[in-house]
Structures are given as structure tokens and as C-alpha cells.
Amino acid sequence: MNAQVGNQTSFWRKIHIDTSLLIGLLCLIGMGLFIIYSASGQNMDLLVRQGTRLGVALVVMFAVAQIPPTFYQRWAAPLFIIGCLLLLAVLFFGVVGKGAQRWLDIGITRIQPSEMMKLALPITLAWFIARKPLPPTIGYSVIGLALIMFPTLLIAKQPDLGTSLLIACSGLFVLFLAGLSWRLIGGFAVIGSALAPLIWYFYMHDYQKRRVLTFLNPESDPLGSGYHIIQSKIAIGSGGMWGKGWLKGTQSQLEFLPERHTDFIFSVFAEEFGWVGVLILLAIYMYIIARGMVIAIRAPDAFTKLLAGSITLTFFVYVFVNIGMVSGLLPVVGVPLPLVSYGGTSMVTLMAGFGILMAISTHRRFLRDN
């Protein structure tokens, strides 16, 4: 595997950067900055803040890439336990913000344990599943499922449906990639759909139910909760094939579009760059995901394969859920467009995830079996 690595790339490999992945990420980040500038109404302050955050996130990615994957393997269990404890702490002592209890005040700053769990869960599950030969047995899979359910439910309780969905997915992807039998997958799907009405009645908050109802028929409440989706679809649809041009989207520039530099930034992009722009953006995402899967397939052992695969597929879930929700395919759950939406915490987590991917791609594992 190492044979084809030439001298030119060896520098990047030494500093544990996967150049193919980096190019994809930088393309995305560059586009993101342009859209944010437009979506924020040409707010330079906001752009600078986002740029700073991106810088920090890139440094985090670089730092994480230096850590050999074996480190995570070793610390997986403690990481998970700490994460769960923090989530419990949030439930009891958390700080309320924007109607949800997501933050934990630890004196110096606020932390969001659910963000940490986004990485802690796949690491832990990959470690756990990789302990035994693949595919996992039924019993082992059920234990894995339980490991997924615990943090997922805690986060859903906050309530943060978007994050809990992403975390559940990251865990389920590990199980899936580990070769969970199709029959079991089918079984879980049946159980899941049976549980859905129960979740609806006993678990979901009113505002979440309303979102789902609005999703089913946005025109029923055009000035209330359906307003976001309708305005978003108008923005996207009016963009047409070639778009209205950068800074020229009327829906976004005239503020008809809500949340336009955060969750709904894709609508701004679609309005200003049209269907052609959308295809290019999707292509960049596909490139990053393809590269992630290549890294996963080439990874030296089960743990790194599962971890890399899960991180990559979860990244796509972000993309799919966000684009799906702004274009009316999915209900509105607060999931940002990864690496494009304005916002700090999730970006740092995402880049840390890519740092792990890079570490997996560049760290040699000498510990090999015969």
C-alpha cells in the first residue's frame, strides 16, 4: 500500500494531511464563504467571524490528524462514558437557550456535550464492534444498538431532534458497515416503524409535531410554520437553471427567506446559482464522500474502516437532511449544511471528524497480524 506513495506526497503524509480530501474541503469552504457573504446581506463582520471559525476548525482538523487512530481505540470506552455523563448533566443542570437545554456551563465556557457525542459514539461503537470478528452476532448487535439508543434518547430529550438523528445514524452506519445481517436490518426497520406512533404521542414536543405536520402540508399555514418552507421553495424555484447571480437573489437579499445564513443557506445558493450550481455543489459533496469511502476501504483494520465509513456516511446525512428539508422533501429539523452554514460548534466537530479521516488515511499501522 505504501509502495506507490512518491516523494512529492510524502511531505503531506508526514504531516498527516490527505491532500485529495483537503482539496475537496477547501473547495467547499471557499464556496461557503461566498454564499455566507451574500446570505448575510454582505455583512463583512459575519464573514470575518465565519472565516476565523473556519481557521480554528482547520487547526483542529490538523491537530486531530496528528493523533494515531490507536489512541481513540484505546480511549473509546472512557470517552463514551464521560460523554454520557455529560449528557446526563445537561439534562439536570443544563443551560437553556433557544427553547432547548443543550449547553453545560463549566465555569470558563459553555460546552455542548451532544457535539462531542457526535464523534464519541462512532468511535466507541467501532471499537466495540471491531473487538469481535465481523459480522457481529445478533446479541452483540443488540448491545451495540443499546449503546446507540442511550445517548440518542438523551439528546432527543433536550430536545435536539437533528443532532440525535445524526448520532443515531453514525452508530447505525457502524453496524451496517460491520455487516449486520440484512434480516436484522429488516427486523429493526419493522420495529422502528412500529415505534414511530409511540414516539409521536409520548416523546415528541409540540413544536416538533408541528414541524412534521407543516412538512406534510406547508401551504396549510403559509404565514405560520409553513412560511419557512414556502419561502425556501420560492427561493430555490425562482433560481431556475442558471440562477439569479451572486448577491442578486431577491428572496434572500430582501429577507423573505428566514434563517438564510444558517439552516436555509442552501436555498440562497440555489436561488443565486441555479440548478447548475446545485449540481456542482452536490458533485463536490460526492467527491468528499467518495474520498472518505476510499479511505475507509483502504483502512488497515476493522476499527478504522468502520470509523472512517461511519464518519463519511454521517457527513452525507447532514447534506441529505439539510437539502431535503429546505427543498420540502423532509420536515424541518435543525441540521446545518455542513461546512457551508454559518455556525461554529458543528463545524469544529465536522472538521475534527475529517481530521480523524486524515489520521486513518496517513498513519501507518505497524501492529499487524500475520
Place this chain on the structure above:
Amino acid sequence: MLNWRRRVAIRDHLAEANLFARRAIVGLVCVVLACIILALNMRTLQVDKHQDYQTRADGNRIKVLPIPPNRGLIYDRFGRILAENTSFYSLEIIPEEVQDLDELLLQIQQLIALEDEVIEDFRRQVKQQRRKFKPVVVESRLTEEEAAIIAVNQHKMPGAYLEARLKRHYPYGELTTHALGYVAKINRRDADTLEMVGKKANYEGTFDIGKLGIERYYEDLLHGQVGYQEVEVNNRGRPIRTLSEQPPVPGQDLVLNLDIEMQKLARDQLGERRGAVVVLDAKNNGILALYSNPSYDPNLFVHGISSKNYKALLNNRSRPLINRATQGRYPPASTIKPHIGLLGLDEKLITTKTRIWDPGYYQIKDIEHKYRDWKSWGHGWVDIYRAIEESCDVYYYDLAVRLGMDKISEFMTRFGFGELTGIDIHEETSATMPSRDWKYGRFRQPWYAGDTVSIGIGQGYWTATPLQLATATSVLGNEGQYYEPKLLKATRTQTGELPIPAQDRRPVEIENERNWQIIKTAMQGVVEKPTGSGFAAFKGVNYEAAGKTGTAQVIAIAQDEEYDAEAIEEKYRDNALYVGFAPVAEPRISVAVIIENAGGGGKNAAPVARAMMDYYFQNYPFQEYPSQEFPSQNYSTQEYPETFQ
């Protein structure tokens, strides 16, 4: 650690890698499929339904805003401005943009003093508001200081706006009210009417409408044509930039026949007395002066009159709201004697030679009742000249009875009595020219000979407005030529004045043209002969005047009672009247004056008429009027003011 290694050792890595690779590829295929779904959905939105969404996006962003036209200005005949548009700071609220209206109003009240009534009125308007996002005026006349206070605090009051609005202003105030009228806020009834006649769109963005007088009559000319501005708005409906503009067409400027100096003179002449003065340009019956006393300030109504002020006007015993010149129904009294005399001559019932004996009273054959002359001891032998000069009643009692009511009624109607004069304001009454049919219709009673007797001296059922009297006098002076009295002289355009042609009516034709001369000569005698009832008032005039005095009884006086002005309560005293024209041969001016409860017409009304005529002949010395050049600074087209935000 050892344990862990051992377990790892028995794993089939190749199989696991293959399994993972298969699953990874399945995953990747799912990702690609999901991506295709997203892309196809986007295609549906952006390509297939693009037109639909494009339309909706434009509907979101493009609003059409009305630009109200500037109302036409009104000038007097010499270009002095009578109605102008001045800018006022107006505090307005767009209710849809306000979260808590009560709190906002409270906030405003803490900054500037607003009467409770103003607030109530505002709330009522908000409730009646039909068009969304239209500003509603709270107070339209802020002082500079109040405007500054609002401007400074505006950022704390979203939804409240300070706008510079053009408002009508009448610089001469009460002097022009009854002729010009005024504009005021468009109320619900106005809005309904506008909607019914399909003019609602033209009033988008306009707050005021003509309510009275010229302002109401020529509303369509003065208002102009609304313009539109296509603007891009943001999600709060605030305009961001203009896409296209259709400028408004300003209303037409009007030039009236009025001479404001003459209006002033009329007011000064009447002073505290209730009454009316009408002065016509006898050439075409253009109205030089039309003043009703007392009057009131029209500017009060422009900004919304408070109910206290309005009540005061309404309950004022002098009735300032009534336009006496066109709505006052007064017995014409002796002022119509020349007309009756003319009919008598033309019917050949009398000639210049005819004389009758006036013993001081008149009796219809076989009837006991005595109709008394104002001169209780009688005028003696009286011919048509003396009967007019000295205003002999008995002569006319006799003549009227001999003419009969039908002839009188028919003839007087041709002079405009009992008919609307056609003046260009809506506030007018036709008063009453009685007839057999009229009396039956009104009282279900036949016409008695006794009724005709008092008609002979312009009393009884006969009433006329001062404007009717002035018009009838003018027609007489012009020997039958009949023009409707009009306030509007011309409209003004960029290039100059566009005169409005005088509106003529069927002339009064008589059999013998010489009879005009006889009556006019008799009327000249009124002011020129020492025995004439107008002699004292017109002593020493340097033009040839003709006229007729009138003194109208307001209450019936019992058979043997003496009329004693001093002993009678003021409101029962006689009305003083005077009508006249000058010069006699070819009249250029005709005047009607009425003063309520003033007493004798010769003593009280004639001097007012003389003052008007004197002024006219001093200031209009030539046949051609003074230069019609207008001071140019008055005629600069006013720009619509920038909104003050």
C-alpha cells in the same frame, strides 16, 4: 493486552475487508441514489416549476406604490394665491408593522401632547382601514419641535413614521371659505362614493378630498391623476429601490373670477352684521366677490376639526356654516319692483303715463283688509318712475293684482328666480318663486288674490338668494342677456391661462325693447334723484349708477301697529337689501347686498353696495382689465417633498 492479540489473531482479515468493502459500496450506491433524488427534486423546482416560483418571488418583492398627485392651486383673478399646498410634518402609523399599538400610542403620548380625541379618532380609522400597510395619520400638524422630538425617538418606535405631507392651506382663511370651501380627510362615505363611481384607484395615496365649494365642485380638475411607482420591498414591506415609475399628473391650477381685495372690502363693510355681498362682472356674470358673514376658518377642517370647535360652529346663533349668498332664502322685497314694472309695461297694463293714487294703503275690491304702504300717509299720485325711485308699495300691489300670479311667476322664473343659478359650487338653494301649482303642492290650498298683493312688493311666499338677486339685476342691466354666475375664470397651464367660456341661458325677451330703458332710467333715479331711496348713499359718485333698495319684513305687523325698529327685538328687525348695477348704459358690475335685521335697505345696504362699486371703478378704470401677468414665484411647480425618515 495478550488476550486481545490472541483474539485478533484468529480473525479472517481478508473476509472482513471484503465484507466491509461490499457494505461500503452498498452505502456509496445509496448515497449516489439519494444524491440523484435530491438533484431530480431540485430539477423539478428549478426547471419544471421555475416560472411558477419566479412569479411568486416577484409577487413577494414587487409592490406598486401610489404617488399622489399635487392638488391644483387656486388663484384669484389677479394671481393671488387662495389655496396652496404647504408641507406639514405628519405622524403616521402603519398598524401592520406595530406589535403593540397601545404601548406605541402611550410612548408617543409621553413624547408629545396628544388630545384623547385625536387618539380615539386614530383608533377608529385603524378599525376602518381596508388597505393593508397603508399609513394612518395620528396627527397631521406637528410643530417643528414635536417633529424633532419624534424624529429623534423614531428608532424606538417601529411602525411609526414622520412624513412631510402636503396639506391644503388657505392663506385668506375665513375670507374665502364660502366660495372656495375646503378639503378634509377622506371619510368612509367619500371612500364609498369614490368606489361607486370607479375613482378609487385614482385616490390611492391621497388623504384629502374637496368637501365644499370650489374644492368640491372642481374636485376632478384639482385632484389630478395618481402616479405609480413599482418598488422592490423587503419582507417588512419597506421599499428598497424603485424599479419603474409612472409620474403623477398634478391637478389643474384654477383661476377664479374672485378679487380677494373685494372680498376683504365686503367683509369690512359688513363688519359684525350678518349678511351677504355678491358682486358680479356684469359682462359675463363672473363672480368678483361672494362673501357671507359671519364666516369661519376653513383651515380648521383641513387638519380635522375637533368636535368642540365643530359644535361651537354648529351652535353659533349667527349660523356661520350657512353660505348666505347662495343658501340664504330672503324675501327679495322691493328689489324686484323693477322686474314687476318691466312686466307691467310689456303687458301694456301700464305706460310711463299711467298714474295711480296712493293713499297709504291698498284694498282689494270688496275686501276689508288694508295692505299698507311703508309710507303710511301715502305717496299721492305715482307713475312708474316714482314708484321705483321712492319704492311705492301701493303701485305694485295694484300692478301685481292686475298682472295675476301666473304671469308674474312665469316672467320671474326667466330671470332665474326659483331656479338654481348655475354657480359652480354645490351649496345652493333655488329658494322659492311661488305659483299656483307650487302653493297647491305645498299647502293644498288655492292661490288667493291676497297672496298676489304681497308678491308685488317681493314678500309673501317669494324668497330669493342674494346670488339670484345679483344675477337677476345683471340680466336686467344687460337688457335680457343672461349668463350664469361663475366663480371659475380660467384654468392655468404651463403656457398660460385657458379661459372658461361664460355659460349663457335663454335671454329674457320682451315685446318692446324700449321698456328696458324705462326701467333702467327709473333705477338710475333711485340713486340720482334727491327723493330716490338710494340717493343719500350714492351722493357724489362719479359713475352712472342704478339700483333699487329693499327692506324686508321679517315678521308680520298687525293691522294697526306701527313698525318701530327700536322697540323690536334685533332678530325681528327688517332685513336691509340693495341691488344695483353700473354704468347704466352698459353695465360692467352688478351688486346685491343683504344685511339681516339691519333695518332700511337705503340706509344700511346701499352704502355697502356703493363701497363695492367705488372700489370697482377705482381699480378697474378701463374696459380692459389690469395686466393679467402673474408673479412667477407663485407659479413654481411644487415638488413632492422627500419623506422624512
